Amino acid sequence: MTEGEERPSPFGSILAPAALAAAGLASAAFLPFFDLRPNRIAQGRGIPLGEAEPLALAAVAALWLLLVLSGIKPGRRSGAALAVAIAALALAAAGLAAPRLAGGDLVARLSLGPGFWLLELTAYASYVIALRSGRRSEEKRWAWSLGSSSFIILLLAILFASGSLDALSITREWSAQRTVFAAEMKRHIALTTEALVAGGILGAGIGAAAARGKTARSAGFFFLNIFQTIPSLALFGLLVIPLAALADRFPLLRAWGIGGIGAAPALIALSIYAALPIARNTCAGLEGVPPAALDAGRGMGMGKVQLFLRVELPLALPVAVAGFRTAAVQAIGNVAIAALIGAGGMGVFIFQGLGQFALDMVLMGTLPVIAMALVADAGLGALARVLTPRGLRVAVASAESGR
DSSP states (O other), X not given: OOTTOOOOOHHHHXXXXXXXXXXXXXXXXXXXXXXXXXXXXXXXXXXXXXXXXXXXXXHHHHHHHHHHHHTTSTTOHHHHHHHHHHHHHHHHHHHHHHHHHHTTOSSSEEXXXXXXXXXXXXXXXXXXXXXXXXXXXXXXHHHHHHHHHHHHHHHHHHHHHHTTTTTBHHHHHHHHTHHHHHHHHHHHHXXXXXXXXXXXXXXXXXXXXXXXXXXXXXXXXXXHHHHHTSOHHHHHHHHHHHHHXXXXXOHHHHHTTOSSSXXXXXXHXXXXXXXXXXXXXXXXXXXXXXXXXXXXXXXXXXXXXXXXXXXXXXXXXXXXXXXXXXXHHHHHHHHHHGGGGTOOSTHHHHHHHHHHTOHHHHHHHHHHHHHHHHHHHHHHHHHHXXXXXXXXXXXXXXXXXXX
C-alpha cells in the first residue's frame, strides 16, 4: 500500500451483507413462509418458517451470521458458498414442510409466501456481492456461477422427483396445464428468437451504416429512438389496424398467419425494440477499433472487405454481442406482454392469473420468464467473453488486478 492511501475498513465490507442478512432473517422469521388457503380464492393463513420448520429457521440464522462474519475479509469464497447454502436450505425447508402442511387435501392451496421469496432474493443479492468482491479472475467467477446454478437445479430436480413439491399449488397448476405450458413455452422462445434475428439484422445494419456516415447515423437512430419511446402495449395496438387492413386486402397474408392480432404485430414491434441496443453497440464497437489496427491492416495490403472481416469485425464483435445481450433480456420480458394481443407465450398464464386472482398461475408464467432472462444474460455474457481477443482479455485482467 502506497503512502497516503487509505486502508480499507473491514466494517465497510460487512455493511451490505449485514443489511441483507437482517432483511433475509426478518423475512424468514416474521413474514409468511407459506400461505395456506382452504381453496383457490378463499383468504389464507400465513405460516412463518419458525412454525413450519423451527430447525430450518435456526439454521438460516446461523448461516446468515457466518455470512456476515465472512465479509470481514473481502473476496473470500465462503460468502458466496454460504449464500448458496441459504438459498438451498430455503428450498429444502419448503420441500420438507409442504406435504405435512397440505395434509393430502386436494382442495386446499399451499403457496410459497413472501417470506420465502424475500429470503431467496436476499440470498441471491448476497451471493452476487460476495462473488464480485476481492480480486477473483473472471474465469473463477464463471466457474462459481456455473457450479452454484448446477447445484440449485440439481436440488430442485431431486425435490420434484421425490414428490416433495407436489403439495404446492404452483406445482398443481403446472400439472393441470402441463401440455399448454409446454406449448406456450415453445411459442415464447420462438417469438423471442425470431424477434432477435430480425432485430439483429436491422440493428447491425443501422449500426454499421451509422459508424460510416453522420447522415445514416442521424436518420437511423432517430427512427429507432422514436419507436423506443412508445410503450410496448401501445405499439402493439398501433400495429393492429394497419395489419388487419393488409390482411383483408391481401388474402395471401392472412393465409400466412399475418393479421391484426397474433404473432405478426408482436414480431414487428419486438424486432424494432431489439434493434436499438444492437445498433448502438455495433456502432460503438466499430468506432472503437483502434486506428493503429486499421493502419496495420492496410500496411499488410488488406482491402476494405478484408479489413472489415479480419480487423474491424473481430474487435467490434464483443461490444455488439453486449448489445445483443441487452436486447435478448428486453425481448424475453416484452414477449410476455404480447400475450394481450394473442401472440401467446408465458404472458398467457400471467394475465389469466391476474384475471382470476390466482397468484400461483402468475408465478407459473413469471418464473420461466425470469429463468430465461438469466440464462440468456449469462450465456451471451460468456459468448462476449469468448469473442474478446485473448490479448485484450489479458490486458483487462491485468488492469483489474492492479486496482
